[in-house]
Amino acid sequence: MVAAKSVEAPNIGFDFSNYARNQFFGERLQGIPKATSTGTTIVGVIFGGGDSGEEYGVCLGADTRATGGPIVADKNCEKIHYLTPQIRCCGAGTAADTEFVTNLISSNLELHALSQGRPARVVTAMTMLKQYLFRYQGQVGAHLVLGGVDVTGPQLFTVHAHGSTDKLPYVTMGSGSLAAMAVFESSFRENMKREEAIALVARAIRSGIFNDLGSGSNVDVAVITKNGTENMRNYEMPNERGIKSRNYKFRRGTTAWTKEAVRSLIVSEEIKSTTGAGKDQGGVEVVPVPTGAGAGGEEGMEIDT
């Protein structure tokens, strides 16, 4: 808080005592820093049909790093959001915005499907998302890759935060989109088999993970066909932490103690009911149950088990 200053911070409400200082920094530096885009690589690809001999489908992929400025806020977050059983949406941009907008539209899609008596279509999801985002003129920072299979077949869309959409056979979004698109542009072909599509998507995400600072950690994949959706959380984990060469735990006795006193915090009680159904039936007895770990245990505090 405010240290060594004569102005006292109020006990309630916001503390604006740093406002003048922040404005000063804003003028001196390139403006006050904004928490806008988070790094991400998300991709989608349509596969199957034609001479592959396999079912049509959509394969979506995403990395799992969530950043707050230069810091990794979450090393294993989920960027492939559920919309309907046959539609999924990958989200890049402001994490809260992608989470909430997909939740809202997922909810509305379920209501829509119930009122129409048929499963929701991908274009419905797309239209709902684009009209919502356009209404907020880009203030809702959600850049999405929307994919799914419905009665009209496999569909893949990108939705930008300002409300524009594109319909394409392969798409990438996020800060790692250029790295992933390079992979797609060289290796994508129509009518891929399912395994080939998954391998391609994983390669594109890996390219984003290793070449973009804003993307990292693991690869999530989701495969949607008309028979169902398969969610492969952490399909690849190319960034597992190495085994440490030494044991960095402190051995028991590292900290010396001079005196030890143990006291039980559980008190033995006997409850006798004096009114109602339990009257004069012996009542309920509470027996102390000694807890193993934690305060009061004999061996002192346990750290890092």
Add this chain to the structure above:
Amino acid sequence: MANIHTVDITRLKNGEVNLGTSIMAVQFDGGVVIGADSRTTTGSYIANRVTDKLTHIHDRIYCCRSGSAADTQAVADVVHQHAQVYTAVYGSPPTVSTAAALFEKMCYDNKDQLSAGIIVAGWDKEAGGSVYNIPLGGGMFQQPWAIGGSGSTYVYGYCDATYREGWNEQETVEFVKNTLSLAMSRDGSSGGCIRMCVITKEKVERHFIPGNELPKFWEGKEVVGTTSGRVGVVA
């Protein structure tokens, strides 16, 4: 904020997707030919290199979109809905001038918020083929031919010099193809392939010309690694 009383409607917002674009529409006896390039950019990255900028409004009415992708898609969706309601209420399709008036109303009334340059073209029973140009401010201009988008600035001279009245469908298609090709080769925000639509009473026919089959014009000579080309005479 420098001056809140002037609004720069020609600038896209930060991060907004831009239909850089070269679009055009030309009227001929019996219908119209509309055409566009296929590039959508976000800054200097091409977000979509195979965009379809020719948007269906009604059976015989299409529009070409330039400017902000989000704004033009939203406006076109609203006008599309109005056109469907019109047909349901009046039993017959709206005329091209009606559709253009709907666009004009939306673009003019919201001129501060929108960044949309639209060309509406189609065929109807009353006027035959017609072309309406609705640039940034929301004004509406009926013309026999109209060009728009960032690439159009490079081909005004070519169009003025080449256009003739009384062309048939084939000649009009050639004109559109050549114009767009020239615009795409000079404008960085236009490129990809050419999408065209021929709209007549009988049909709406889509044409697609991939990027490697565009008509070629002067492309310069290979300079690096050759001699000046002049033959010297040694006495």
